[in-house]
Structures are given as C-alpha cells and as structure tokens.
Amino acid sequence: MQDKITIIRPDDWHIHLRDGAALKQTVKDAANQFSRAIIMPNLVPPVKNVQQASEYKERILTHIPKGNSFEPLMTLYLTDTTSIKDIKAAKDSGMIYAVKSYPAGATTNSHSGVTSLEAIYPTLACMAELGIPLLLHGEITRPDIDVFDREKCFIDEHLVPLVQKFPTLKVVLEHITTKEAVDFVKEANTNVAATITVQHLLYNRNHLLVGGIHPHYYCLPILKRNIHQEALIGAATSASPKFFLGTDSAPHPTHSKESACGCAGCYTAYAAIELYTEAFDRAHALDKLEGFASLFGPKFYGLPVNNDTITLIRKDWTAPTSLPFGENQVTPLKAGDTIHWQYLNESKNDN
Ligand SMILES: NC(=O)N[C@@H](CC(=O)O)C(=O)O
Ligand SMILES: [Zn+2]
Numbered sequence: 001m002q003d004k005i006t007i008i009r010p011d012d013w014h015i016h017l018r019d020g021a022a023l024k025q026t027v028k029d030a031a032n033q034f035s036r037a038i039i040m041p042n043l044v045p046p047v048k049n050v051q052q053a054s055e056y057k058e059r060i061l062t063h064i065p066k067g068n069s070f071e072p073l074m075t076l077y078l079t080d081t082t083s084i085k086d087i088k089a090a091k092d093s094g095m096i097y098a099v100k101s102y103p104a105g106a107t108t109n110s111h112s113g114v115t116s117l118e119a120i121y122p123t124l125a126c127m128a129e130l131g132i133p134l135l136l137h138g139e140i141t142r143p144d145i146d147v148f149d150r151e152k153c154f155i156d157e158h159l160v161p162l163v164q165k166f167p168t169l170k171v172v173l174e175h176i177t178t179k180e181a182v183d184f185v186k187e188a189n190t191n192v193a194a195t196i197t198v199q200h201l202l203y204n205r206n207h208l209l210v211g212g213i214h215p216h217y218y219c220l221p222i223l224k225r226n227i228h229q230e231a232l233i234g235a236a237t238s239a240s241p242k243f244f245l246g247t248d249s250a251p252h253p254t255h256s257k258e259s260a261c262g263c264a265g266c267y268t269a270y271a272a273i274e275l276y277t278e279a280f281d282r283a284h285a286l287d288k289l290e291g292f293a294s295l296f297g298p299k300f301y302g303l304p305v306n307n308d309t310i311t312l313i314r315k316d317w318t319a320p321t322s323l324p325f326g327e328n329q330v331t332p333l334k335a336g337d338t339i340h341w342q343y344l345n346e347s348k349n350d351n
C-alpha cells in the first residue's frame, strides 16, 4: 500500500475567498496548499471591472503569510452590460485570467448575472478573439426545471449552441456534477474543459439527504445520484487534460448554513489536497492525482507548471469542527471527521 505521495505543487482553478475579515482565514488556507488560484468574483457588489479586481487583489495580497508566494488569479463577473471595452481592458491589464458567467439567480450572489448568454454573443466573440476563458456556472434557472436537471438542461440549451458558435472560445464548465457534463466535455473540442470539486468526488445526494438533512453537504450544483459521482471519479482519474482541480471552496457562516433556508457552498480549502488525495486513493488512482491537480489546469490556462512539490502521507487526523470566519465561524466540510491523508507543510517556497 502506498503511504506517501509527492506531486508538483497544485493550483486551485475555482475558489471563493470572500472579502473583508473573512480573508484572514480563507487566504491563509488557500495559500498554504496551492501556488495559484482562480478567484471567483461573486462579491457583493460583484467584481465587474479591472479597477475592482485590482483593489480586491490588493486586499487578498495583504493576507498572504510572509514568505509565501501564493498568486491570486483574478476574474471578472460577466453581466448583461459587460462591454467589448471591458473585455479589452481586462486583456490589456494583464491581471485578469478569465471572465465568470453566473446565470442570474442560479447561485450565491448571482442576481447581477447574465440573463441571456445569447444576448451577449458579441462580448463572447471578443473574448474568443483575445483568448480570455469563459468560466460557466452551468445551470439553468427556470423554475419549471427540476434542481437535479439544471446542469443537463444548461448543456443542452446553452452550451451546445455556444460551443458550436464559438469553437475557439476557451470554456470551463465549472464544478461539474453529472455524467452528461462529463460526456459533453469529453466529446467537445480541446478548448472546452471542466473543474471538479472534491465534494462531488467524495459524496452523492444520499450523503446530503439520508438520515436527516445535512446542510454542510449542500452546494450548487447540488450533489447528484451515485452514478454521477462515479462518472466524475472516472473523469478526474482518466488522465484527460480536460478535467482539473477546482475546489469551489465556498465558505458561509455556520448559522447561515444551519438555517431554515441554508446557503449553498462547502468550505474545503483548509484540507483540499488531503481530501482530493483521499478520493483518488479510494479510486486506486493516486498516480493520476498530479495531472489533475498540478498539470492540466496550467496547460489549459497557458501558464507554467509550478516548480516546487508537495508531499502527503497516509495518516489519520481529525478535521476541526469549526474555523474562524471574520466575526463568525465556518463549519468546514468533514468537520470533526477523520481525514486519512496529511499534507506535510514544510517545503513551500524554501527554494
Ligand atoms: N457552489 C456554491 O454552492 N456556492 C458558491 C457559488 C457557486 O460557485 O455557485 C458560493 O459563492 O457560495
Ligand atoms: Zn457556481
């Protein structure tokens, strides 16, 4: 049995760091394991232009521990009024790595999101031309569509035509949750990729709903049935460069999740790489972890691979039941449970 694994340092291609006092914990956790992360722009108000992204980046940078070279890769929040001028400014800034589309109303802080992707095709054409990736929260929001079918419907109704219309546009279908998404991405052209969260590899909707309702497993897109979980594990461990690591670590105060109307999002950044290692170990695919976590993301974004490594050992430890989150607390995924791999935090930035 393999008890130790060393891989090139990973990056997180989808994270929510939030803002203000929350940054103290979220930045520390992300910077501890990852070299770079794609920073989601769904703040209140959203990060809509270069100026706001640059100010947000500065706020993040002040929380990076001394001697740590974590690099936040900033994104813009796409709205119905994002203009070609905004996209050109993003490109010229050299600090915007992608533009994120939230269908209006689909998820946390998405009310300023796009009401029709088709209506902003000229903006997307400009992104294709300038090589700026489009990151998609891929869910339809029509109330007649069942919450478990929203990703599949988004693919059929919006993504298939989008990819046909813009074959050169780089597209990441974020946090995929279904077999249909896996199949779509596999068959699409090489400009189409997907991130996969660790909760969608470790869990399915039974974990959310059997034996009581478990709000800390609630995220969007919602956990699906086990056949979808299996398809995601298959994709993540397939060595296909189209599938790479994106935690979607999305903290909410404990009281906002343990509520009559609980928020969507799981906090995983505190132990992300340990949890992914656990998922790959379960699938007998530890040899596929490095590609998924450290090689395929940079390849898609056209960035260099990191030049240091991290090591994990097989060792049980207990996840904290709670972590500081500004003036509140956040209950992390797996709170109080045993995690079977441990990240040895010794090598970072000593080269
Ligand atoms: N994934 C989630 O359940 N929540 C995310 C938003 C998102 O990524 O959809 C959040 O910001 O809380
Ligand atoms: Zn999302």
Ligand SMILES: [Zn+2]
Residues within 6 Å of the ligand: 014, 015, 016, 040, 248, 250
């Ligand atoms: Zn997210």
